[in-house]
Amino acid sequence: MITLRCENLIKSFNHTMVVNGISFSLEKGEIFGLLGPNGAGKSTTISMLSCQIRPTSGQIFISGDDIQENEKVIKGKIGVVPQEIALYDGLNAYENLHFFGSLYSMSKPRLTQKVKEVLERVGLTERAKEPVRNYSGGMKRRLNIAASILHDPEVLFMDEPTVGIDPQSRNHIYELIRQMSNEGMTILYTTHYMEEVNLLCDRAAIMDSGRILVMDSIKQLVSQVYDGLLSFELEGDQDRFDTVLQKLRNLSDIAEADLDKQVVTMLVKDSKNALKKILDCLEEHQCKMVQLNILPPTLETLFLKLTGKKLRE
Numbered sequence: 001m002i003t004l005r006c007e008n009l010i011k012s013f014n015h016t017m018v019v020n021g022i023s024f025s026l027e028k029g030e031i032f033g034l035l036g037p038n039g040a041g042k043s044t045t046i047s048m049l050s051c052q053i054r055p056t057s058g059q060i061f062i063s064g065d066d067i068q069e070n071e072k073v074i075k076g077k078i079g080v081v082p083q084e085i086a087l088y089d090g091l092n093a094y095e096n097l098h099f100f101g102s103l104y105s106m107s108k109p110r111l112t113q114k115v116k117e118v119l120e121r122v123g124l125t126e127r128a129k130e131p132v133r134n135y136s137g138g139m140k141r142r143l144n145i146a147a148s149i150l151h152d153p154e155v156l157f158m159d160e161p162t163v164g165i166d167p168q169s170r171n172h173i174y175e176l177i178r179q180m181s182n183e184g185m186t187i188l189y190t191t192h193y194m195e196e197v198n199l200l201c202d203r204a205a206i207m208d209s210g211r212i213l214v215m216d217s218i219k220q221l222v223s224q225v226y227d228g229l230l231s232f233e234l235e236g237d238q239d240r241f242d243t244v245l246q247k248l249r250n251l252s253d254i255a256e257a258d259l260d261k262q263v264v265t266m267l268v269k270d271s272k273n274a275l276k277k278i279l280d281c282l283e284e285h286q287c288k289m290v291q292l293n294i295l296p297p298t299l300e301t302l303f304l305k306l307t308g309k310k311l312r313e
Contacts, residue, residue, distance in 0.1 A: 001028045003186040004049065004155050009058035011044050018044045020210035021058075026155075031177065031187045033197040033204035035299075037307055041210040042190050043159070049188070050080050050157050063154055076104060079153035083160045085140045086147070089133040093124055093143055096132060097150060104151040111150070118146040121179075123172055138169025145176065155186045162196065174200060194300045204299070208307045218299065225302045226255050229295040230274070231265040236287035238262070244285045251277050267305070 005025040011018050019041045026032050036042045047053045049060055051071050060067040062074045087096050094115060101111040119125045122142035132140060141161060148156060158177075162170045177200055181187060189201060197204050198218060205215035214221060234241055241259060248257045248266065253274035257266040268274040271294065282289055295301040 002026065003028045003030075003063055004188070005061045006049065007059045009045065009048060009060065010056045011041075011048060011053070012056045018210055019048070019055075022207070022210075022212045024205060024212065024215060026186050026188065028154075028186055029181050029184045030203065031181050031189060031201050033201035034188060034190045034207065035194075035197065035204060035303060036207035040207040040307075042207055045207070046080075046157050046159060046188070046190065050078055051075055052080075076151065077154045079148035079151070079156045081145050081148045081156065081158040081161045083163065085144055087132050087140060087143060090131060092131055093119060093128040093146075096143065097147055100147040101150045106151065114150050114152075118150055121149075121176060122146045136166070136169070138165035138172075141165050141169060142172065142176075145173065149180070149185075153185065155188070156180065158187060158189045160191055161189075162191070162193070194298070194303070197299060206303055206306055213306045214302070221302055222297055222299055225295075225297045225305060226267050226269045227271045227274075228268060228297045229265065229301050229305060230268055230271065230278075230292070231263060231295075232289045232292040234259075234262045234264060234282075234287050235290055236282075236285070240285050240287060244281065244287055247281050247285070248278060251281065253277060 002025045007023050009019055009022045022041075022045065034042050034045065044053070048055045051067060051074060054068075062077050065074050065077075067074050088099070091099070097115045097118065098111060101114060106114065116125075119128050122145060124139060124143060124146070127135070127139065132143065135143065145158075145161060162173055174196075177187060177189070189196070191197060201218060203215065203217050204221060205212045206221075207213065214224065234244065241262070245257060245259045245264065248254055248264065251274065253268055253270045255267040255269055257264060279289065295304065
């Protein structure tokens with residue numbers, strides 16, 4: 001069952017296209033990773049999906065409801081965990097949660113029960129009467145999540161929810177995300193940590209320059225980089241480099257090969273066999289390999305290949 005669907009989503013600011021015609025859908029209970037370098041369009045996409053800004057064009061549906069026509073209804077079906085902590089430091093956990101819960105017009109008995117439940121879920125019951133200013137970064141992050149799930153949203157948007165926290169709090173958040181997914185909540189997750197996507201997500205998309213470059217299961221995404229990425233610098237007669245590149249592209253264990261100035265970058269199907277064939281080819285054309293770099297088949301390798309950047313850039 002599809003919980004979230006967007007079609008040909010476009011957003012422009014002052015004639016600059018920030019999100020350029022993206023489309024995808026998420027199943028009930030799915031954990032979906034949205035990755036991209038800074039400026040890729042991730043935050044703008046989430047802002048549109050969560051009713052914070054309107055798209056220039058395109059459609060968004062949450063549980064079958066069109067955002068443009070039923071914004072008030074949809075706001076009751078979604079939760080947002082922002083990257084920045086959104087809590088009142090002078091209030092304690094109970095007071096913060098009662099305030100945020102009141103924004104959803106929850107009845108007093110239901111709100112009281114839900115506050116108790118979410119505090120238990122995020123492991124803050126024993127510290128709930130202390131001012132938030134006394135909390136660690138990890139505790140604040142967990143309370144931030146608690147505030148976003150008080151009203152039992154069908155879709156939860158999580159924008160880098162584990163930034164700058166201790167490993168214990170991070171693991172607690174991972175477990176909470178898995179529990180919510182198992183209970184049927186759909187989660188769209190952005191992060192700067194590739195290991196989180198591998199651990200949590202069913203599928204992921206990589207964005208850059210406002211477009212979705214690839215989208216698939218984690219296993220299928222990683223398979224796109226075969227046995228890894230090799231790069232090295234060529235030394236020798238530069239007039240031979242184009243010929244060498246063509247020979248390398250024809251090798252059976254090479255999936256792709258490109259030359260930028262003197263640097264060769266290639267996807268290899270079998271790195272062990274490929275390396276021997278590459279060295280033989282270079283020797284035949286009187287060229288040398290220097291500064292060899294080998295990147296294993298991982299999501300981060302695919303990200304680097306597609307965007308030319310590290311995730312944090």
